[in-house]
Amino acid sequence: MSDDQATKLRRLMHKVRQTRTIAVASGKGGVGKSNIALNLSILLSAAGNRVALVDADLGLANLDVLLDVDVRANLSHVIAGSRKLEDVVVDLPCGVQFVPGASGIAQLANLSEFQRAALLDQLASLETDNDLIVVDCGAGIGRDVLQMVAGSDNALIVANPEPPAITDAYALIKVLKRHGYTGTISLLVNMAGDRQEARATFQRIAGVARQFLDVRVIDAGHVLADQKVRDAVRRRQPFVLEYPRCQASRCLAALANKLCQGSWLVGQKEGFFQRVANWFG
Numbered sequence: 001m002s003d004d005q006a007t008k009l010r011r012l013m014h015k016v017r018q019t020r021t022i023a024v025a026s027g028k029g030g031v032g033k034s035n036i037a038l039n040l041s042i043l044l045s046a047a048g049n050r051v052a053l054v055d056a057d058l059g060l061a062n063l064d065v066l067l068d069v070d071v072r073a074n075l076s077h078v079i080a081g082s083r084k085l086e087d088v089v090v091d092l093p094c095g096v097q098f099v100p101g102a103s104g105i106a107q108l109a110n111l112s113e114f115q116r117a118a119l120l121d122q123l124a125s126l127e128t129d130n131d132l133i134v135v136d137c138g139a140g141i142g143r144d145v146l147q148m149v150a151g152s153d154n155a156l157i158v159a160n161p162e163p164p165a166i167t168d169a170y171a172l173i174k175v176l177k178r179h180g181y182t183g184t185i186s187l188l189v190n191m192a193g194d195r196q197e198a199r200a201t202f203q204r205i206a207g208v209a210r211q212f213l214d215v216r217v218i219d220a221g222h223v224l225a226d227q228k229v230r231d232a233v234r235r236r237q238p239f240v241l242e243y244p245r246c247q248a249s250r251c252l253a254a255l256a257n258k259l260c261q262g263s264w265l266v267g268q269k270e271g272f273f274q275r276v277a278n279w280f281g
């Protein structure tokens with residue numbers, strides 16, 4: 001094949017491939033979203049996907065703390081014009097591209113149309129350069145979170161077996177439905193005591209979502225409660241790298257496998273950042 005043909009083929013492949021975005025969200029805080037988003041990104045990257053991990057939470061327990069990386073600038077600096085996108089994106093040793101502070105995207109509303117278009121162009125390149133974008137959302141069902149989920153085609157909701165987490169996961173599904181969300185909704189039960197408890201938790205949430213909202217919730221499996229996760233957090237290391245054989249790592253590997261087999265993830269119809277920005281239109 002000539003160089004010219006190879007270039008044409010690459011362009012064609014590029015067009016055919018769709019970037020898939022997964023927003024990791026929950027109703028209740030502290031259920032493990034950031035840990036799941038980070039460790040899942042690493043497993044998906046290890047499986048050969050190009051993955052960007054977007055920190056869309058302004059909360060205290062930020063991804064840079066879990067990762068032990070020193071983040072000096074984030075997307076809000078890019079939007080303010082004081083940094084370039086490439087100065088803000090961190091290439092992690094595990095192969096994942098880490099994008100800090102995407103919640104700053106709300107400031108897009110203050111830009112002129114020209115500045116806004118130029119910035120969205122840059123952000124779009126981040127999407128075309130990756131196969132998967134994993135977005136770590138803040139807790140709750142506020143406007144910020146909804147924007148991030150609405151920009152994604154796949155919502156991965158994290159809950160644990162405790163009643164407040166179950167109620168809040170249901171509340172999130174309800175708001176998504178009310179806002180006409182058309183992407184896939186899946187549920188991962190984190191911190192489960194055992195398989196049976198995880199199963200019961202999934203069935204409770206999926207059951208009421210089907211019965212009262214007519215929403216199909218996909219089973220994303222579970223991650224067992226595992227002391228090794230807490231140990232890894234304390235050491236500021238991702239648990240799948242620090243303890244690859246621990247129970248939590250094995251549970252999450254099952255989800256990563258499912259996702260790699262292309263089971264339910266749907267692709268982007270329009271760029272993620274573009275869609276999030278549209279909210280501020």
Ligand SMILES: Nc1ncnc2c1ncn2[C@@H]1O[C@H](COP(=O)(O)OP(=O)(O)OP(=O)(O)O)[C@@H](O)[C@H]1O
Pocket residue numbers: 026028029030031032033034035036057059060061137138139190191192223224225226227229230233248
């Ligand atoms: N499978 C697990 N087993 C044991 N502990 C866990 C597990 N998953 C998470 N944790 C614990 O829960 C804590 C909170 O996790 P994490 O910060 O990922 O939650 P979050 O949902 O992102 O929180 P926030 O809503 O504040 O963003 C972790 O520091 C860890 O100690």
Ligand SMILES: [Mg+2]
Pocket residue numbers: 033034035057059061136137138
């Ligand atoms: Mg978090």
